[in-house]
Amino acid sequence: MNPVTLKSPxxxxxxxxxxxxxxxxxxxxxxxFTLTPGQALMLRGPNGxxxxxxxxxxxxxxxxxxxxxxxxxxxxxxxxxxYRADLAYLGHLDALKPQLLVRENLQFWADLIGATVPVDNAxxxxxxxxxxxxxxxxxxxxxxxxxGLARLLLKPVPIWLLDExxxxxxxxxxxxxxxxIARHRAAGGIAIxxxxxxxxxxxxxxxxxxxxx
Amino acid sequence: MRAFRAxxxxxxxxxxxxxxDALVVVLFFLAAGALFPFxxxxxxxxxxxxxxxxVMTMAALxxxxxxxxLFTADYEDGSLDGLALSPLSLELVALAKVATHxxxxxxxxxxxxxVLGLLLNLAPGGYPILLLALVLVTPALSLLGGLGAAxxxxxxxxxxxxxxxxxxxxxxxxxxxxxxxxAVAEGRSALGALELLVALDLGLLALVPWAMATALRQVLR
Numbered sequence: 001m002n003p004v005t006l007k008s009p010x011x012x013x014x015x016x017x018x019x020x021x022x023x024x025x026x027x028x029x030x031x032x033f034t035l036t037p038g039q040a041l042m043l044r045g046p047n048g049x050x051x052x053x054x055x056x057x058x059x060x061x062x063x064x065x066x067x068x069x070x071x072x073x074x075x076x077x078x079x080x081x082x083y084r085a086d087l088a089y090l091g092h093l094d095a096l097k098p099q100l101l102v103r104e105n106l107q108f109w110a111d112l113i114g115a116t117v118p119v120d121n122a123x124x125x126x127x128x129x130x131x132x133x134x135x136x137x138x139x140x141x142x143x144x145x146x147x148g149l150a151r152l153l154l155k156p157v158p159i160w161l162l163d164e165x166x167x168x169x170x171x172x173x174x175x176x177x178x179x180x181i182a183r184h185r186a187a188g189g190i191a192i193x194x195x196x197x198x199x200x201x202x203x204x205x206x207x208x209x210x211x212x213x
Numbered sequence: 214m215r216a217f218r219a220x221x222x223x224x225x226x227x228x229x230x231x232x233x234d235a236l237v238v239v240l241f242f243l244a245a246g247a248l249f250p251f252x253x254x255x256x257x258x259x260x261x262x263x264x265x266x267x268v269m270t271m272a273a274l275x276x277x278x279x280x281x282x283l284f285t286a287d288y289e290d291g292s293l294d295g296l297a298l299s300p301l302s303l304e305l306v307a308l309a310k311v312a313t314h315x316x317x318x319x320x321x322x323x324x325x326x327x328v329l330g331l332l333l334n335l336a337p338g339g340y341p342i343l344l345l346a347l348v349l350v351t352p353a354l355s356l357l358g359g360l361g362a363a364x365x366x367x368x369x370x371x372x373x374x375x376x377x378x379x380x381x382x383x384x385x386x387x388x389x390x391x392x393x394x395x396a397v398a399e400g401r402s403a404l405g406a407l408e409l410l411v412a413l414d415l416g417l418l419a420l421v422p423w424a425m426a427t428a429l430r431q432v433l434r
Contacts, residue, residue: 059298060298061297061298061433081300084298084299087298089294089295091291091294092291093290094291095291095294095295096290097223097227097290097292099227100223100230104223104226108219108223111219112219112220112295112299112300113300
């Protein structure tokens with residue numbers, strides 16, 4: 001994998017006092033963390049505790065009810081487009097069009113974000129090369145998840161936001177996901193991961209949401 | 214620009230692969246329009262007088278058919294998240310969707326309009342102005358339709374809501390389109406109505422993508 005280019009010596013993601021409200025209910029508040037290159041944050045908590053919402057909030061898809069988020073020492077609101085270009089978000093939906101071939105699906109995302117890694121390389125890295133010419137509707141749940149991982153590999157970006165990256169993956173797939181995360185971190189990337197499984201991603205900070213928080 | 218082209222290319226590809234969609238729109242347009250001679254009686258003079266109005270009204274109704282699917286698939290499979298996080302702004306995403314709708318609906322309707330005109334005994338001299346008016350009317354229909362699709366995305370029975378929301382907005386477009394047709398039929402200049410239509414198209418082009426992007430941002434929350 002290409003190393004993540006360091007844009008600033010202070011390439012850190014800082015959340016200070018962030019809160020998220022979903023239809024009048026406060027999901028969480030007063031969350032604080034700072035992640036520097038190579039660090040990972042593991043989000044834990046029961047269903048509905050706001051793990052996915054926090055990831056969507058960090059991606060900029062949800063508005064923050066309170067608090068501030070800064071990237072490279074500057075508030076992300078100052079330059080949303082630049083922040084967006086520095087992150088990759090893997091939600092629990094796979095954004096696959098069943099009518100298109102697997103390769104065509106990935107090619108679209110590659111063209112859209114201006115990929116620097118060839119589509120076939122990304123497919124090969126996640127073990128989907130043999131299915132590249134299948135219509136996407138024939139993919140299994142695990143293969144669809146692998147497609148999501150392939151989307152992360154199209155362009156090296158410093159921040160990965162992964163919502164349950166290991167769901168539906170078999171043992172090899174889980175190992176693959178862990179391996180990709182480890183390499184991303186080794187290259188100076190930041191990862192924020194929500195997971196129910198005990199994903200052994202090495203040295204992580206854990207953020208407990210809901211109940212015990 | 215590259216990202217805009219990629220989205221347009223994918224959506225057109227998806228549309229053509231389900232060629233049935235464009236076909237259904239055209240068949241509905243022709244079949245519904247062809248009902249009028251049966252309901253009104255086969256009186257050639259009456260039909261000739263109202264033919265252009267029927268063609269334009271049917272074009273407006275037919276353009277509603279494919280609207281509720283404009284964003285639904287992208288919303289349901291998570292593609293909309295990816296589009297919102299891509300370098301392409303949501304305004305341009307909206308514009309690409311409107312362009313796709315026009316190419317997959319407006320353009321086929323333009324091609325089918327002379328056929329319906331023939332079925333309705335439209336006077337030979339009425340074709341050029343009817344087609345010219347439709348060239349200006351259909352983009353406005355796609356723009357307003359796209360706005361309705363974005364506003365009703367995620368709503369239950371969105372398709373029905375969409376029709377109620379959008380049909381009243383179609384009224385000024387139809388009035389201007391028919392104004393041009395009527396002017397030519399009465400031997401006057403259609404320039405005034407056509408200029409207003411162009412102004413309407415440009416105004417909508419400037420405002421609608423922005424309004425659609427705002428609506429889409431609300432849906433993503």
